[in-house]
Amino acid sequence: MSASLSPARIAVEPAPDGTPGPAAALRRNARRLVTLLRQRPAAAVGLGLIAFFVIVSVIAPWIAPFPTNVASGPVYAAPSARHWLGTDDGGIDVLSLVLVGGRVSLIVGAAASAVAIGVGGLFGVVAGFFGGWVDILLMRITDYFLVLPDLVLMIVVAALWGPSLSHVILVIGLLLWTSTARIVRAEVQSVRERIYVRRARTIGVGNASIIVRHVLPQVAPLLIANAVLSIALAIFDETSLDFLGLGDPNGVSWGIILEHANDHTAATYGAWWTVVPAGLCIAAVIVGCYLLGQALEDALNPRLRISHFAFRSWRLRPLVGRGKEAT
Amino acid sequence: MIRGDYILKRATFAIVTIFVVITLNFFMFRVLPGTAVTNLAKVPNASIQLKRVLRREFGLSLPAWRQYLDYLIQLFHGNLGISFANQLPVASNLKSALLNTLPVVTIATILSLILGIATGVLSAWRRGSKLDQLSTNAAVVIYSLPTQWIALILLIALSSYLPTAGTQNPFQIGPVSFWAHLGDQLTHMILPVITLVLTLYGGNTLIVRSALLETLGEDYMLTARAKGIGKSRMMRSHALRNALLPITTLVALSLGTIVAGAILMEVVFSWPGIGEALYQAVQQRDYPMMQGGFLLITISVVLCNLIADLLYFKLDPRIQG
Numbered sequence: 001m002s003a004s005l006s007p008a009r010i011a012v013e014p015a016p017d018g019t020p021g022p023a024a025a026l027r028r029n030a031r032r033l034v035t036l037l038r039q040r041p042a043a044a045v046g047l048g049l050i051a052f053f054v055i056v057s058v059i060a061p062w063i064a065p066f067p068t069n070v071a072s073g074p075v076y077a078a079p080s081a082r083h084w085l086g087t088d089d090g091g092i093d094v095l096s097l098v099l100v101g102g103r104v105s106l107i108v109g110a111a112a113s114a115v116a117i118g119v120g121g122l123f124g125v126v127a128g129f130f131g132g133w134v135d136i137l138l139m140r141i142t143d144y145f146l147v148l149p150d151l152v153l154m155i156v157v158a159a160l161w162g163p164s165l166s167h168v169i170l171v172i173g174l175l176l177w178t179s180t181a182r183i184v185r186a187e188v189q190s191v192r193e194r195i196y197v198r199r200a201r202t203i204g205v206g207n208a209s210i211i212v213r214h215v216l217p218q219v220a221p222l223l224i225a226n227a228v229l230s231i232a233l234a235i236f237d238e239t240s241l242d243f244l245g246l247g248d249p250n251g252v253s254w255g256i257i258l259e260h261a262n263d264h265t266a267a268t269y270g271a272w273w274t275v276v277p278a279g280l281c282i283a284a285v286i287v288g289c290y291l292l293g294q295a296l297e298d299a300l301n302p303r304l305r306i307s308h309f310a311f312r313s314w315r316l317r318p319l320v321g322r323g324k325e326a327t
Numbered sequence: 328m329i330r331g332d333y334i335l336k337r338a339t340f341a342i343v344t345i346f347v348v349i350t351l352n353f354f355m356f357r358v359l360p361g362t363a364v365t366n367l368a369k370v371p372n373a374s375i376q377l378k379r380v381l382r383r384e385f386g387l388s389l390p391a392w393r394q395y396l397d398y399l400i401q402l403f404h405g406n407l408g409i410s411f412a413n414q415l416p417v418a419s420n421l422k423s424a425l426l427n428t429l430p431v432v433t434i435a436t437i438l439s440l441i442l443g444i445a446t447g448v449l450s451a452w453r454r455g456s457k458l459d460q461l462s463t464n465a466a467v468v469i470y471s472l473p474t475q476w477i478a479l480i481l482l483i484a485l486s487s488y489l490p491t492a493g494t495q496n497p498f499q500i501g502p503v504s505f506w507a508h509l510g511d512q513l514t515h516m517i518l519p520v521i522t523l524v525l526t527l528y529g530g531n532t533l534i535v536r537s538a539l540l541e542t543l544g545e546d547y548m549l550t551a552r553a554k555g556i557g558k559s560r561m562m563r564s565h566a567l568r569n570a571l572l573p574i575t576t577l578v579a580l581s582l583g584t585i586v587a588g589a590i591l592m593e594v595v596f597s598w599p600g601i602g603e604a605l606y607q608a609v610q611q612r613d614y615p616m617m618q619g620g621f622l623l624i625t626i627s628v629v630l631c632n633l634i635a636d637l638l639y640f641k642l643d644p645r646i647q648g
Binding site for chain 1 (some may be wrong): 340344347348355358467468470471472473474475476479480482483484488491519521582583586587591596600606608610612617620621624625628629632
């Protein structure tokens, strides 16, 4: 992979007037994505899963067979020809709930991930680019946030703030940025020392313009990979917050479906159909994000030590690490 | 000297983090607009006198730094306040909750580690085989399942065979022999433990596998093979021993997952532990309990991280501060 990357990196070295700007970088990244999908079936499967759920969520109001706010059958009716996935504790059609519920979960996932990428990207770029005491300060803050158990902090803040959709998004986003900040910082530190950046600086290009024109296009693919992985984590957290009664009380989401099943003792009725579909949808979206994000990350940076998900084993070892990059 | 430096550095980091947590705990509950104690003084139909009494009782008229100082002093005396819900000291509530949580979490962590290491080693050994693919794919899927979902499914599937709520049979009347009591408690633990093991298992397997694969690619593995050492000995004394480092890290890192998993599991199985206590506190807006629970959980996570750091240091003589 890295062999095929290097010519591209040479090609991006800008003429003094900087013509191959963001547009060229965008085209190059699009080409990379197509190659990636062709080379790694896992990435294609992941993208397919995500696309499927996005499309279903968009058209959910039109394909949902019943309304999600009125009873359309008896309480806890088993799956039948009329209600494919049965009904819940209020006699509401579970299939419709699951279809519509995907919207909130995906919106929260995407929005919270955007917040996390924004904050993490900013921290990472500023710390990595400027170095010195700015770097030390920002990374210290990141370290503290990294140690704290996310969900507990989310629960407390969400409880104090009151349940609503925007609060859930902000709470998740503002606590999910730490690994992104670290990964981006490491990448920016290496970009900063590349020849074309040094040349740009020599001819008097300002910091802001170097960041926008030269650093961001190089970091962008990494940010996208991280965004995809963050979506999965955000959906996980959203499901948990909803389950603990801290989500939007009037909304329908996969987490709230599970919360209802637990609160209204679906288990005593043996109503497995209220639980199984929502959980499988969550798992499918998360597997999708995982496959796509992991493939992107592997392709972009095969030697990456710090990462989201299962491979975060190196995430917390910044002060101990073996490599120089880890400090 | 270098060793001392390293330990000092990590310990300082842990202590500073704990102070950050305490400060965060103070300001989150007091300074955020319209929360906690400010809400307390907003009792519906409260007379001005009542408000004044409440303000004085909670020291709200004092400047913020004085309140913070008082809070620190009380904290170091072990005073976490009085629970709004049951009027008992938060510290004693949390203590009994912790005693319920610890056994389940400990057993589940150990079991999931054993399972994760076993399957991780197996699939790294037979890399690329059908077995490896099956195990890795299964781990990814299990990793993606929400804890509360696993718990609910187990609840529905096994509710007629195993107890599904609480730590012991509430209908057990009269004196019961020690063993019968222990047996009862253990059967109540089965489903919570299975839930947590499944929650942790996926991540563990994936990390052990990737850690081992990385070790297998090192030069000394090639040397060992050239020397003609058998495959199992190579695995045991060369690969696994070095892979122990990331595995130690893994335990420290899964702490967040363990905490989150324990909270969700306890809510589903009505297990009267820390997670359930935090959940109830959130439901009842019992702020002293929330504050105490948050503090206890985060400080234990920070301390466990420190222990893992020191352990890592002990395992890896190459670390130099």
